[in-house]
Amino acid sequence: MIEIETIPGSTRKPGVYAEFNTRMAMRSLPGNPQRMLIIAPLSNGQAKALELHDVFSDDEAAVLFGSGSLAHIMSVSALKANRYLQLQVIGLADADAGKAASASISLTGPATQSGTLTLWVANTRIDAPVQSGDTAQVISRSLLDAILRKGALPVTAQMATGDSGVTLTARHGGTWGNDIRLSGRTTAPGVTVSVGAMTGGENNADVKQALTAVFAAGHKVVAVPWTDETTLRALREHLAATGDAMEKRGAVGVAGWHGTLATGTTIAGKSNDGRTTIGWHPGSVCLQAEIAAGYAAVIASEEDPARPYNGLEIVGLDVTPLTSRAGRREQENALHNGLAPLEVGPGDKVQIVRAISTYTRSDNGTDDPALLDITTMRTLDYARKAWCDRIALRYPRDKATERNRKGVRSELL
Known part of the structure; x- marks a missing residue:
């Protein structure tokens, strides 16, 4: 039965009337464009703290957030790793109690x-x-x-x-x-x-206000500059809220690590989140923020949510000394404990070994590999979007009749 939407059924004047119905026009899967967000401190640029800006070049990032700011440095790293990145950046003010190293x-x-x-x-x-x-x-x-x-x-x-x-x-x-x-x-x-070594730094800026400001923006990849427990907890809570059954704006969070395996796996264990991934580049002299931005940009380069990132190069990261590189057993240990290792491959290219999430245990402490790869959650998010978009297009205002219930089942299967 054809349903008429805009022609009143009570019309008595004779004539020929026509309306358009595009419900059945979309028969393919929806697109999956990737928009990435960087959250990082700004310095003396034109942008104000907690303002969201599109960034298309290194120079633009320097003008907006100040040359040498972490927001600028992360933008440079991200755009170098992915030239066609759709990037937005939100700046942070330093913490009131922050002390510079x-x-x-x-x-x-x-x-x-x-x-x-x-x-x-x-x-x-x-x-x-x-x-x-x-x-x-x-x-x-x-x-x-x-x-x-x-x-x-x-x-x-x-x-x-x-x-x-x-x-x-x-x-x-x-x-x-x-x-x-x-x-x-x-x-x-x-x-x-x-x-001498850098010392004396205390109290990173809080990312919570920035995450609150972009709650409705719908980014697919979120990069944070630090791996401290407070930051990763705020990121986990944000991703859980935006990706729940009601909001349906699934995303993944990305951080970077260049320290020891033991400390990195401890950080990952405290995160334990199927939507968060930490790229481990052992022995790197790059900032954690640079590793996070480059790794996140490569994740955002792939629109197929199920396609693995194994072997993809992260352009711009440093080639670490042989003595600092992780061996096979160390990489296996990392992959069993929620840390995504990077390695120096042929041609001195820094490559992703396997992009995994920090999730390793269920809420009752049971080992659980269900969300091992970060692609698993990205695939679930995309499948949900495809199903919801199809039903919203086909049955926007329809009654829950038996005929429509069968139609919904047919569309989903």
């Missing part, structure tokens, strides 16, 4: 021959020229100038007391700054360089 670089001289002073800040190399006869003060000034020219660094720099070194300070407060990897060396005879 810092480190000191000490230099001695003078140089007896010319050479180069090289400093690594995370994955960025900085070279400063050294001339024969340069004192520690002159070399320190040369290094400071080289650092300031880089701009897009997660640290700021200033001359140390006595002008015989440089002090680096994280751009944002929080414990994340303690994980910024620093190293230095010089080829100039007579010059020595001593690089």
